[in-house]
Amino acid sequence: MDQLIHKIVTAHVRGVGIETSLDPMPRLSGRIGDRQVLLKREDLQPVFSFKIRGALNKIASLPDEALARGVICASAGNHAQGVALAAAQRGVPATIVMPTTTPGIKVEAVKARGGNVVLHGDGFDDAYAEARRIEQETGATFIHPFDDPEVIAGQGTIGLEILRQHPGPIEAVFVAIGGGGLAAGVASVIRYLRPEIRIIGVEPVEAASMKASIEAGERVILNEVGLFADGVAVRQVGEETFRLCRELLDEVITVDTDAICAAIKDIFDDCRAVAEPAGAVALAGLKAYAARDGGEGGALIAVNSGANLNFDRLRHVAERAEIGEGREALLAVTIPERPGSYRRFISILGRRAVTEFNYRYADDRRAHIFVGVETKRAGEKAEIIAAIEAEGFPVVDMSDNEMAKLHARYMVGGRVAGGIPDEVLLRFQFPERPGALLRFLESLRPQWNITLFHYRNHGADHGRVLAGIQVPADEREAFDQALAALGYPYQDETANPAYRLFLDGGPETAERAPRAEAS
Template sequence: MEEMLRRILTSRVYEAAIETPLDAAVSLSACMSNNILLKREDQQPVFSFKIRGAYNRIAHLSSEEKKRGVLAASAGNHAQGVAFSARKLQIPALIIMPETTPQIKVEAVKYFGGEVVLHGASYSEAADYARQIIEETGMVFIHPFDDPLVIAGQGTVADELLRQNPGELDAIFVPVGGGGLIAGIAAYIKALRPDIMVIGVEPQDSDAMARSLEKGEPVTLEAPGIFADGVAVKRVGDLTFELCRKFVDEIIRVDTDELCGGIKAIYQATRSIVEPAGALGMTGLLKYVRESGCRNKTLIAINSGANMNFERLRYVAERTMIGEKLEALFAVTIPEEPGSLKRFCRDLVGERNITEFNYRLSSRDRAQIFVGISIRDSRERQSFSRQLSEAGYENIDLTDNSLAKTHIRYMVGGRSQEVQNERLFRFWFPETPGALVKFLDATRGARNISLFHYRMQGGDYGRVLVGLEFPEGNDPHLEERLAALGYRYREETDNPAYSLFL
C-alpha cells in the first residue's frame, strides 16, 4: 500500500491530463434521496481516464526505451491515451487494433499521432500480433492495466476526489474492466479513508473481476460481452486482482438494459453522453440505491469515458425504459374476434401507456400480440402478468428475454406455413467485409436459410438471427462446421418467443 501510495502521489499525469470536475447531480440526488456526485473523466483530452495511466507509464521510460518507441494493443480508449501521450513526449507509437474496431476510434488514434495497424478479429488476436512485433522490433509494450505505473496514474482520480470532497463520503462506484482504475482508486482510498466503500461495477457478461474474486484467483472468460466494449476483457491483471482482493469492498453486476438506463441518467444530469463502459459507475450506484434503500448518503460515480459511437444511440434509447424498470414486454394471446383488442386495452391495460404493439393475423381463432407496457416498478410488472392470467389471457413475460428484445419485436408475423424442420440460431458476426460470405461457406450443404434478420447497432459485432431449414433431416456435421467458423452463436430453437411468433 505504501509503495502504491508513493507512486500515485509522484505520478506525472498532469503534464497531459487535467484535474476533472466533481459535479453534483442535483435533480437525480433529489429523486434518489441521496447526495450523488459525478467525477467527470469524460472531460479528459481523450475523453477517458486512460490518459492518466498511459502518460504516467510512458513519461517514466528511460531515454533508451523512448528511442525504441512504444506499442499498445487496444480497440479503444487506451489506444488513444498512448497515442496522445507519445505525441506529447515526441516518441513513436504503434497501435495494434482489431479489424473490427469502429472507424471513429481508428481515426481518433491517428488524429492523436499514433500509427495504426489493423490485425485480427478480436483484441486477443491483436495482442498476440503485438507481442510478435515487440520481439522483432524491441518496442516497449504499454499494458492497458496490469502495470504499477499505469495503476498509479489511474489512482490520481482518488487523490482528486478526496480534495474535491473532503467531508462526508460513503461510497465510490468504479467501472471495472482489467482492474487498473479501481485498483489505483481503492489502494489510495483505503490508505487514507478506509471508512469509504469502494464498489466496482461490471456488466453481467463481462464480469472477469467478480468471478476472479469469488474464486480467489484470476479466471479467464470464454467470450466477454461486447456492449460495454471498454471493459470487455477476458482476464484481469495479476497485480490488479491482488489490489482489488485487498481493498475493494464489493462488485456489482449490471445488465445491458440497466446500463442503458445509466447512460440516460448521466445525460439528464449533465447533458453529456458517455459510452456504455463510462456509465457503469452510475449504473451500479443507481442499482445499489434501489436494492439497499439507502438514504441521505454521499455517493460518487466515476464517469470514465465518452467515446460513444453515434450509431449506438438508437439501441441505447430502445432499451433505456426497461433498464430503468419503467417498461415491461409481454407476449399475450387474445381471441381473434371483434372487440377483443379494445377489451384488452380498456380493461387490462387501463391507464398504463402502451409503449410497443406488434401483431399480425396468424389464425382465425387466436391472435398473438407483442406488447410493451409502461410500469412504475418491477412489482407492477408482476401484477400486470397476474391480471392477464386472471382475465383468461395466456401471457409470457418477455422483459428479460434477449431474443425477443433484439429480434422478435421487429419480426412479429414472420411465421411461415411452408418452412419444414427449422432450427433457429443467434450469431454475433464481426462487422467486417466478407463476414456473411464466410458464414455461407461454412454452412453450405443440405440446409436452407429460411430466416435472416440483422440490424446494425453500432457495435464491433452485428447481431444476426438465422433460421436454417433441414428438409431432409438434421445435419450431424452442423455443430462441427459452426465451431470451425469461429463466430459466437447460440441456438434458440426452444425459445418460447420463437414458437409464438415465428
C-alpha cells in the same frame, strides 16, 4: 502500499490530461430516496476516457533512452487513443497495433492523435502478440492497458481528485472493472487516505472476470465475454490488479445490459452527456447498491470512465433503457380473434402509456400481441398482468427475455397465406398522449377488423403506427369519414411494395389502388 501511494501522489497526468469535474445528479438522487449522487466525469478528458492518465504517467516514468526508442501498445479502444495522444505530447513515437476488424473511425482517431497504426490479426490476442513481437524487434517500451504499476498509479489520481473535490462524508465509490487498473488505483488511494469509505467494483454480468477470480481465490480466464460494454470486456484481469482488488475492494457488483442502458440514460438526463456502455457501468452498480442497501448519510460517487460510443449503438441503448429502469413492461398477450377484443384489452390498460404494440393476423381463433406498457412505480407490472389475466387473457412476461427483446419484438408479423380480403394498410401519426390508441379503436366500427398493428414510442410528440384493417369495398366511404373525424394524419400504404412482398401474402399481381392521403 506506501510505494504505490507515493507513485499516485507524484503521478504525472497533466499536460493534455485534465482534472475532471465531480458533477451532481439531482434527478437520480431524488429517484433513489434523496441520496446524494455524484458523477466523476472522466468522459471529459481529451480522449473522452480516463485512459489518458495511465498512459501519461507511464511515459513520464521512462528514461530518455527508452523514450527515444518509442512506445508500443495493442488496443482497439480507449487505451490506443490515450497512448497515442500521451506520446505525441512528449514527442515520442508511438506504434499502436490494432486488429484488422477495428472500425475505421477508431483507426482514424488514433492516427489523428499521432499514433502509427499497425493493423494485424482478427482479434485482440493476435494484435497483442504482434505488439510484443515488435517490442522485441525494435526495443520500444510496451505500455500495458492495466497491469502496470505506473499505469495503475496514473488511474489512481482519479481517487485523489474525488477526495479533494468532495471532502465531506462519502458512503461509497463505484468503479468499473475491465482489466482492473482503474479499480486498483482508485481503491488504493481511497483505502489509504479514507478507509471508512466503501469501494465497490462493478462488472457486466457477461464479463465478470474479477468477481469470478476473487471468488475462486485466483485469476480465472472466462471462456467468453459479452461485448456490449466492450471497454470492460476482459477475459482475464491483471496479476497486480487482481492482488490489489482482492485486498482492497469491499465487493464486486454485476449489472446486466438493461441496467447499463438505463444508467446511460440517467447520465444524459442529469448531465446532458452520452456515456459509452463501459462508462456507465459504475453508475449502474451504484443504483443496484442504492436499491439494496439503506443510506448511511454520505455521498454515492460513480466514475464515468468514458464516452467513446459508436453512434449507431444509441438505438439499442434507447430501446433497452426503459426496461432497465423498470419503467416498461414487455408482455405477450393472447386475445380472441373477434371484434371488440382490442378495445377490451386496451381498456384494461386504462390511462397507462402504451410504448409498443405489435400484431399480425394469423387465424380466426386467437391473436398474439406483443405489447409494451409504461410503468411508473414498483409492483405496477404485476398489477397490470393480474388485471389482464382477470379478464381471461393469458399473459407471458417478456421483460427479461433476451431473445424477445433483441429479436422477436421486431419479427412479429409476416405474410398471411392467400392474403386477407378487403385489407387496407395505413400509416398513421398518433398524438403521444394517454388515450390516443383507445380513441382510434373507438372510432372504428366493430365489423372493421384490425389485421395488423405495429407501434413503437420513439420519444417524439407523435407516434408512428402501421395498421391493417379489413374494410369491405361498400363501406370505404364510411371508413374515410371516420378517419377524417378522428383527425390523425395518415397515408395509404396498400400499394407499397414492402407490404406486398413481406406482409400481404396475396397474389402479387393483384390490383391494389392507393386511396387518397388524409390529414
